[in-house]
Amino acid sequence: MRLSGRKIVGGKAEGELIVSQKPLSFLGGVDPETGIVTDAESDIRGQNIAGKILAFPRGKGSTVGSYVIYALKKNGKAPKAIIVGEAETIVATGAIIAGIPMVDGIDVSKLRSGMRVSVNADEGLVEIEE
Amino acid sequence: MYLTKEEELILAGEYGYALQKAMEILVALGEIYGADKLIPIKSAQIAGVSYKNIGDAGMEFLRDFVDAGAKVSVYTTLNPAGIGDDEFMEKQMEVLELYRKMGIEITSTCTPYYGANLPKFGDHLAWSESSAVSFANSVLGARTNREGGPSSLAAAIVGKTPNYGLHLDENRKATVIVNVDAEVETFVDYSALGYHLGKVLGSDVPYFRGLRPSNAEYLKEMGAAMAASGSIALYHVEGETPEYRWAIADKLETIAVEESDIRAVKEAFSDDWSEIDMILIGCPHASLAEIKEVAELLRTRGKPLKVPLFITAGRAVKALADALGYTETIERYNGRIIPDVCFVVSPIRGWYRGIATNSGKSAFYFRSFGFSVRLDDAENLIMEAP
Numbered sequence: 001m002r003l004s005g006r007k008i009v010g011g012k013a014e015g016e017l018i019v020s021q022k023p024l025s026f027l028g029g030v031d032p033e034t035g036i037v038t039d040a041e042s043d044i045r046g047q048n049i050a051g052k053i054l055a056f057p058r059g060k061g062s063t064v065g066s067y068v069i070y071a072l073k074k075n076g077k078a079p080k081a082i083i084v085g086e087a088e089t090i091v092a093t094g095a096i097i098a099g100i101p102m103v104d105g106i107d108v109s110k111l112r113s114g115m116r117v118s119v120n121a122d123e124g125l126v127e128i129e130e
Numbered sequence: 131m132y133l134t135k136e137e138e139l140i141l142a143g144e145y146g147y148a149l150q151k152a153m154e155i156l157v158a159l160g161e162i163y164g165a166d167k168l169i170p171i172k173s174a175q176i177a178g179v180s181y182k183n184i185g186d187a188g189m190e191f192l193r194d195f196v197d198a199g200a201k202v203s204v205y206t207t208l209n210p211a212g213i214g215d216d217e218f219m220e221k222q223m224e225v226l227e228l229y230r231k232m233g234i235e236i237t238s239t240c241t242p243y244y245g246a247n248l249p250k251f252g253d254h255l256a257w258s259e260s261s262a263v264s265f266a267n268s269v270l271g272a273r274t275n276r277e278g279g280p281s282s283l284a285a286a287i288v289g290k291t292p293n294y295g296l297h298l299d300e301n302r303k304a305t306v307i308v309n310v311d312a313e314v315e316t317f318v319d320y321s322a323l324g325y326h327l328g329k330v331l332g333s334d335v336p337y338f339r340g341l342r343p344s345n346a347e348y349l350k351e352m353g354a355a356m357a358a359s360g361s362i363a364l365y366h367v368e369g370e371t372p373e374y375r376w377a378i379a380d381k382l383e384t385i386a387v388e389e390s391d392i393r394a395v396k397e398a399f400s401d402d403w404s405e406i407d408m409i410l411i412g413c414p415h416a417s418l419a420e421i422k423e424v425a426e427l428l429r430t431r432g433k434p435l436k437v438p439l440f441i442t443a444g445r446a447v448k449a450l451a452d453a454l455g456y457t458e459t460i461e462r463y464n465g466r467i468i469p470d471v472c473f474v475v476s477p478i479r480g481w482y483r484g485i486a487t488n489s490g491k492s493a494f495y496f497r498s499f500g501f502s503v504r505l506d507d508a509e510n511l512i513m514e515a516p
Contacts, residue, residue: 006161008158008161008162009154009158032187062183063177063178063258063278063279063280064178064183064184064185064188064279066278066279066280067178067184067185067187067188067191067279067280068187070187070188070190070191071185071186071187071190074187074190087158087162088162089159089162089278089281090278092155092158092159092162093155093158093159093278093280093281096151096154096155096158097151097155097191097280104162
């Protein structure tokens with residue numbers, strides 16, 4: 001399956017998907033030391049996003065969330081790439097300052113955790129291995 | 131989004147890492163929100179100052195930016211800092227120092243317009259303190275979106291912001307008419323009105339009918355409360371604010387605010403004096419007129435407060451209060467003017483049990499942090515306080 005979206009931050013990455021079907025808050029929602037999701041409202045609470053390709057519909061919460069994404073990168077716990085339905089300021093800014101490839105305009109409901117994907121953010125492409 | 135030759139070069143990294151990252155942020159936001167180009171800004175105002183809010187992650191980001199030689203290219207001021215224990219203050223001072231190294235004025239205030247960062251009508255800005263954004267847009271007629279800390283910093287460094295949202299005429303029109311069918315006369319009435327509407331409206335552009343504010347502080351307070359309980363960044367008041375004549379679009383929904391709506395907010399924050407061990411005036415940071423009023427009230431009261439009174443204000447305003455003798459009067463009655471800081475962004479849990487304030491914005495946050503809260507006008511608070 002090939003999904004086409006829009007580049008927010010360029011770059012390429014491959015790996016295993018972790019998918020939240022709910023909006024995700026990074027400030028207070030993801031532990032920057034471990035990469036574990038702590039957001040009480042999240043459907044991937046308790047799971048680790050480090051080294052995965054992270055997909056969710058959109059960000060929510062404090063704009064300080066951008067810095068949490070930066071901290072994840074500094075601590076080696078960042079996702080390899082970010083896929084969202086709709087980019088907003090918090091996550092986009094975090095991905096830019098952390099240098100994480102990011103694509104938006106993807107229908108996240110088509111994605112499932114555990115799928116293998118390759119992301120070509122420069123072209124806005126997400127390819128899922130069948 | 132169209133970029134000039136120079137902007138393209140900045141984006142390609144020809145002017146170094148810091149400018150490149152800043153430009154990447156602006157270009158990405160411009161693309162997300164459909165901006166046609168970047169426009170120059172007159173000033174920036176940056177959130178993400180309290181160590182409580184940005185933490186080590188934010189500091190690391192700022193340090194890397196400073197090391198890369200980041201410098202602001204327009205007049206830029208900061209949001210208030212936090213206060214806490216010694217360990218906290220050490221980190222807090224370090225945050226301020228990082229901002230200073232980027233050429234930012236360390237006037238840490240949520241009301242920079244009471245100092246040198248006073249925009250004029252039509253100026254484009256990149257501000258990120260929600261109450262200041264509301265005041266600049268609504269009362270001054272300047273133009274800014276609700277920026278996040280990193281995006282206002284990026285705009286300050288590049289000196290530009292993407293042209294979308296409230297920078298455009300069409301987005302400054304009202305989206306709802308608010309008929310005020312209630313007596314709204316005092317500071318706390320405006321605060322309660324704003325608090326109520328923020329919850330009801332979310333991110334609308336309200337157009338008020340039936341309001342006659344006797345001073346700009348009332349509008350400041352209403353806007354701050356609306357931007358805290360909702361995400362309102364611009365409102366118009368018929369006959370009062372500078373853009374109301376062009377604000378009405380066709381077919382607007384109308385809502386009414388009644389006496390009971392205002393009363394409900396006041397009743398929600400009416401904890402007893404026995405639970406209060408601090409009085410706070412100055413959220414958003416007090417103007418000189420507000421400080422003068424407190425000094426006069428204390429003189430009328432005639433005996434010192436048992437519960438300490440704190441007034442938070444920008445340092446420029448405090449300097450004026452010092453010069454005019456208000457500070458001395460306030461201190462004589464167990465009050466203090468504290469410059470540069472904000473209790474809402476400070477780790478003060480455990481320092482106090484309950485806070486009495488005239489600010490709906492403060493009331494909203496302190497209640498959510500678990501404090502007892504009493505919301506009333508400065509006059510009532512100072513006359514009734516133990």
